[in-house]
Amino acid sequence: MNPLEAKNLSVKLGGRKIVQDISLSLPKGTITGLIGPNGAGKSTLVKALAGLVPCSGLVKLLGKPAADYSRTEKARLLGYLPQERAVHWPLAAEKVIALGRLPFLGPWQSPGAADRLAVEACMKETSTLTLRDRTFHTLAGGEKALVMIARVLAGEPSIILADEPAAGLDLNHELEIFELFQALARKGASILVVLHDLTAAGRFCDRLLLLDQGRTAAFGAPREVLTAENLRKIYSVEADVLFREGEPSIRLLRRLKK
Amino acid sequence: MNRRLVFIYAFLSLALLACACASMAIGPYPVTWMEILSAVTGGTDTAASAVVLDIRLPRTLLAILAGATLGLAGAALQGYLRNPLAEPAVLGVNGGAVLGAVLALYTGLSSTHLLALPLGGLAGALLSTLVIYLLAGSLSSVTILILAGVAVNTLLFALTSLVLNLAPNPFSVLEIVFWQMGSLADRSMTHVLLAAPFVLAGWLLLLWDARALNALTLGEETAASLGISIPAVSKRLLFGTALSVGAIVSVCGSIGFVGLVVPHMLRPFAGHEPGRLLPLSLLGGAVLVLAADIAVRLFPLGAELKLGVLTSLLGAPFFLYLLFKLRRSTL
Numbered sequence: 280m281n282p283l284e285a286k287n288l289s290v291k292l293g294g295r296k297i298v299q300d301i302s303l304s305l306p307k308g309t310i311t312g313l314i315g316p317n318g319a320g321k322s323t324l325v326k327a328l329a330g331l332v333p334c335s336g337l338v339k340l341l342g343k344p345a346a347d348y349s350r351t352e353k354a355r356l357l358g359y360l361p362q363e364r365a366v367h368w369p370l371a372a373e374k375v376i377a378l379g380r381l382p383f384l385g386p387w388q389s390p391g392a393a394d395r396l397a398v399e400a401c402m403k404e405t406s407t408l409t410l411r412d413r414t415f416h417t418l419a420g421g422e423k424a425l426v427m428i429a430r431v432l433a434g435e436p437s438i439i440l441a442d443e444p445a446a447g448l449d450l451n452h453e454l455e456i457f458e459l460f461q462a463l464a465r466k467g468a469s470i471l472v473v474l475h476d477l478t479a480a481g482r483f484c485d486r487l488l489l490l491d492q493g494r495t496a497a498f499g500a501p502r503e504v505l506t507a508e509n510l511r512k513i514y515s516v517e518a519d520v521l522f523r524e525g526e527p528s529i530r531l532l533r534r535l536k537k
Numbered sequence: 538m539n540r541r542l543v544f545i546y547a548f549l550s551l552a553l554l555a556c557a558c559a560s561m562a563i564g565p566y567p568v569t570w571m572e573i574l575s576a577v578t579g580g581t582d583t584a585a586s587a588v589v590l591d592i593r594l595p596r597t598l599l600a601i602l603a604g605a606t607l608g609l610a611g612a613a614l615q616g617y618l619r620n621p622l623a624e625p626a627v628l629g630v631n632g633g634a635v636l637g638a639v640l641a642l643y644t645g646l647s648s649t650h651l652l653a654l655p656l657g658g659l660a661g662a663l664l665s666t667l668v669i670y671l672l673a674g675s676l677s678s679v680t681i682l683i684l685a686g687v688a689v690n691t692l693l694f695a696l697t698s699l700v701l702n703l704a705p706n707p708f709s710v711l712e713i714v715f716w717q718m719g720s721l722a723d724r725s726m727t728h729v730l731l732a733a734p735f736v737l738a739g740w741l742l743l744l745w746d747a748r749a750l751n752a753l754t755l756g757e758e759t760a761a762s763l764g765i766s767i768p769a770v771s772k773r774l775l776f777g778t779a780l781s782v783g784a785i786v787s788v789c790g791s792i793g794f795v796g797l798v799v800p801h802m803l804r805p806f807a808g809h810e811p812g813r814l815l816p817l818s819l820l821g822g823a824v825l826v827l828a829a830d831i832a833v834r835l836f837p838l839g840a841e842l843k844l845g846v847l848t849s850l851l852g853a854p855f856f857l858y859l860l861f862k863l864r865r866s867t868l
Contacts, residue, residue, distance in 0.1 A: 331758050354764030367619035367754050368809040381752050382764045386745055430755075434763075 280342045281306050282469040283328065283357075283438050288336035290320070290327050290493075297323045298334070299493040305438060305469035310460055312484030313473045314504075316514055320493040321473045322362060325440050328471065329359040340438065354382035358436030362443045362473075364423045366415045372426045373411040376402060379433030401432035405459060421452035428459065439463065441472045445479070457483040481505050481527035489513060501527060511535065542813070545806040549820045553601070556827040560597040561589065563834055568593075595726045600827040602729070602736050603721070603789050604799075606781040608822020609815060611796025612803075613743045616750035616811030617774050618679060621804075621859070624796040625782045628775060629669050629686040630662050632693030634786035635717060636700070637661020642713050643700050654716070655731055658787025665689055666779035673771070679757060682771050719790035719845025721830050732784040739781025740819070742773045747812030754811065792845045794852020795822055801859060 281304040290298040298320045305311055313321050327334040330345055330353065338345040340356055348356070358379075366375055379401075380394040390398075402408045405425045410418060415426065428444060441460070445453040457479055464470055464485075474480050480487055481501040489497040489504050491513045497504045505527050510518045517532040561573050568585045576586035577594070610625040618627075625631065641647045641657030672685040704710045749770045752760035757767055785792075799822045800814055807813040829847050836842045 326758065329762050331761055350764040350766060354762060357762070359759065359762035361756065361759055363756070365756055367756070368804075368811060370754060370809050374808060374810060375755075378751060378755060378763070381748055384748060386748055 282341055283471075284339040284342075285328060286337045286339075288324070288327055288334055288338065290323050290332055290334045292323070292332070297493055298327060301336075301490075301493075301495055303488055303495075303498065305471055307437075307469055308464050308467050309485040310464050310470045310472060310483060312480040312487045312501075313471060313490060314475070314477065314480050314487055315490035315496070319490040321490055322442050324490065325359070325442050325471065325473060329357060329440050331359070351382050355434065356436060357438045357440065358431035358434050360427060360431045360439070360441040360444055362446065364420075364427050369414045369416050371411065372407060372413050372415055372418065372422075373398065373402070375415050375426055376407070376429045376433050379430040382434055397435060398433050401429045404432060404462075405429040421448050421455075424448055424452065424456060428456065432463075437468060439468055439470045441470065443473050443475070445474060445476070453479065477505060477529055478527055481522075501525075505529070539808075541806055542808075542817075545803070545817065546820070549817075549824055552824045553820065553827065556824060556831060557597055557601070559831055560600065560827055561593050563831055564588070564593060591725065595724050595729045596721050596830070597827070598729045599721050599724050599732070599789060600830045601823045602732060603785045603792060604795060604822040604824065604826025605819045606736055606739065606785045606822070607792060607795040607826070608799040609740060609743050609819040610778050610782050611822070612800035612811070612814045612818035613746070613750065613774060614778065614796070615800050616814065617746075617753065617770070618683065619753060621801055622797070622856075624794075625778055626690070626796075627683060627686055628778050629665055629688075629690035629693065630779050630782050631786050631791060632690040632697070633665025634658040634662040634783050635791065636693045636697045637664075638716065638787060638790075639697050639700050639713050642716065643704060643709060645709075651725075652727065652731060655728060655784075655787040659735065659783055661693075662779050662783025662787065665693055666775060666783070670772075670775060673775075678767070679753075679771070682775065715843070716790050717845075718843035719792040719848075720841075720843045721789055722841060724788065728788045732788045735780045735784035739777045739779070739784070742777030743781065744815055744819075745773055745777075746770050747815050750811040750815070751813075790843075790845055792826065793849040794856065795826055795848055798852050798855050799825055 283305040286302050288298060288301045289296065301324060313324065315321055323332060326332045328338060330338070340348060340353065345353065377390055377394070377398050380390055380397060383394060384390065402411060405428055407425050407429050410422055410426060415423065418426065424444060431439060445456045448456065453476070460470055460472060461483060484501060486499060487501050487504040488495060489509060496513050497509055502522055505520055507518055507520050510516055510520065515535040517535060519530040519532065521528050562568065562570065566588045568588055572585040573589050576589035607625065614623045614625055614627065615621055637660050638654050638658035641654045646653035669685045669689050672689065673682045701710055701713060749760065749765045752763045752765045761767055800818045803817045803821045804814055807817050830844055833842045833844050833847055
C-alpha cells in the first residue's frame with residue numbers, strides 16, 4: 280500500500296477541465312517529479328491531491344479515502360508547500376517555521392516542549408538556525424525557500440507535496456533543496472515535487488509524471504519519460520537527450536513552432 | 538512569553554486600572570475617594586453614591602467594553618484580511634446598527650422607550666449580518682465576505698441618508714446626527730447589561746480563531762492545508778463582529794478609528810503575530826477609549842465634546858501617517 284494513491288482525478292475550474300483523469304501513486308521513500316509545460320495543470324493537480332480544490336475521483340491516504348480524515352488528521356499526515364513564498368506579516372523566521380506545528384495545537388494552546396523540539400530539529404535539518412530571529416521579508420530568495428520548507432517539515436508529514444520549491448533559486452540553493460528532499464525520502468517520506476529543470480528532475484527523482492493539457496503524457500522512470508520524442512511533442516523543442524550513469528544531460532537545439 | 542510582551546501587558550493593565558480609577562473620580566459633580574469607596578462597597582445612600590453608581594460606573598464599564606470590543610474586532614479583521622488598514626466597519630455591521638438606531642429615533646419610539654434605540658441598533662446589526670452571510674454564500678474565500686460587506690454597508694448608509702432626508706422635523710435630524718457622533722454620556726446600568734451578553738459572546742467567537750489567523754499569514758490555501766476551515770473562520774468572524782461591535786454601536790454610536798489604530802500600535806509587541814495581537818488589542822482598546830472618555834470630560838468647552846469626534850480627530854491623522862509609512866515601505 281502506497282501512502283498516497285489517486286485514481287481518475289479530474290478538476291474543473293470555471294467550466295474548464297484543468298486536470299483530466301490522472302491516476303498516480305507516491306510510494307514510500309521515493310521522489311516523484313511532476314513536469315510539464317506552463318499551464319499543463321501541475322499546480323492544480325498538487326492542490327487537488329492536497330484537498331485544496333474540489334475534484335472528482337478518489338484520493339487515498341495510507342489506504343483510507345482522504346474524505347474520511349478530519350482536517351487536523353490530514354494536516355498532520357500531508358505537508359503542502361505552495362509555489363509562492365508569501366508571509367503577510369513581518370514575522371521572524373522561527374515564527375514562520377513554528378506555524379507548521381499548528382495541526383498539533385488546540386485553539387488556545389501555545390507550542391509546548393515537543394513542538395519546540397520539532398521546530399529546532401527541522402531548522403537544523405534545513406540549516407536555517409542562524410536565520411531564526413531575522414524577519415522573513417528581509418531574507419534572500421534561497422533563505423526564504425529553506426524557511427518555507429522548514430515550515431512544512433515542522434509538521435513531520437509523511438507525505439510532502441512541493442510546488443516548485445526551487446523556482447528562482449541559484450544552482451547551489453537548488454542542489455541544496457533537492458539534496459534535502461533526497462535525505463527526507465531516505466528517511467521514508469513520500470514526496471511529489473513540481474519542477475521545470477528537467478536535468479534536476481532526471482537526476483533527483485525516482486519517477487517522473489509528464490503532464491500535458493491536464494492529462495498524463497508519460498509516467499515512469501526518468502529515462503523513459505525524458506526522451507527527445509516527448510520534448511518535441513509536449514514542449515515543442517528540438518533537443519538532444521543523453522543519459523550518462525543514469526543522469527540526463529539535455530542540449531536544446533531549437534524551438535519548434537506550435 | 539518574551540519580556541517585551543510581559544512588559545506591555547503589565548503596562549496596559551496598570552494603565553487600565555489607573556484610568557478606571559480616574560474615570561470614577563472625574564466629572565462635574567465633586568466626589569471624594571472615600572465616597573467612591575463607600576458607594577462601590579454598598580455603603581450609604583447619598584447623592585454622591587448615586588452619582589458614582591448610576592452615572593460614573595456604567596460610563597466606565599461601557600468605555601471598557603466599547604474600547605476592548607473595537608480593539609479586538611479591529612485586530613481580528615486585520616488578521617483575517619491580512620491588511621493593516623481594515624477595521625470593523627468593512628463588514629457592514631456598523632451600517633446596520635446605525636440604520637436600526639436611526640429608525641428608532643425617526644419613528645419617535647426612542648423617546649417613549651428608553652431601550653428602543655439600542656434594541657433597534659442591535660436588530661439592525663444582526664439583520665444586516667444575516668444578509669451579508671446569505672450573500673456571501675459558502676464563505677469559501679475572504680474576498681467574497683468583504684465584497685458582500687462593502688456592498689451591504691453602502692446600501693445601508695444610503696438608506697440611513699434617506700431616513701434623514703425624510704425626517705419630519707429638524708430636531709430629529711439633529712438628534713440623529715448627535716447620536717451618530719458616538720458618546721458614553723448619560724448611559725445607565727441598563728445599557729451596560731443590555732450590551733454585555735452580546736459583547737461577551739462576540740469576544741468569545743473572535744478570540745476563538747487566534748490560531749487560524751496565524752495560519753492565514755501564509756495565505757488561504759496554506760492555512761487550509763494546515764487544517765484550518767476558512768468557511769468556519771469566516772462565520773465566527775462575521776458573527777463575532779456583529780454581536781460585539783453591533784451591540785457597542787447600538788449603545789454608544791460610532792466611535793471611529795479605535796479599531797484601526799489600536800492593533801497597529803500594539804502589533805510590534807506581539808511580534809506581528811495576528812493571534813497574539815487579539816488579547817493585547819482588547820486590553821489596549823479598553824485603555825484608549827477609557828482615556829479618551831476622560832479627556833472628553835476634561836475639555837474646557839461649553840458643550841461636552843463627543844467621544845467619537847475626539848477619537849476621529851486623533852485617529853484620522855494617525856491613519857494618514859500609516860498610509861504614508863506604508864507607501865514608503867513599499868516603494
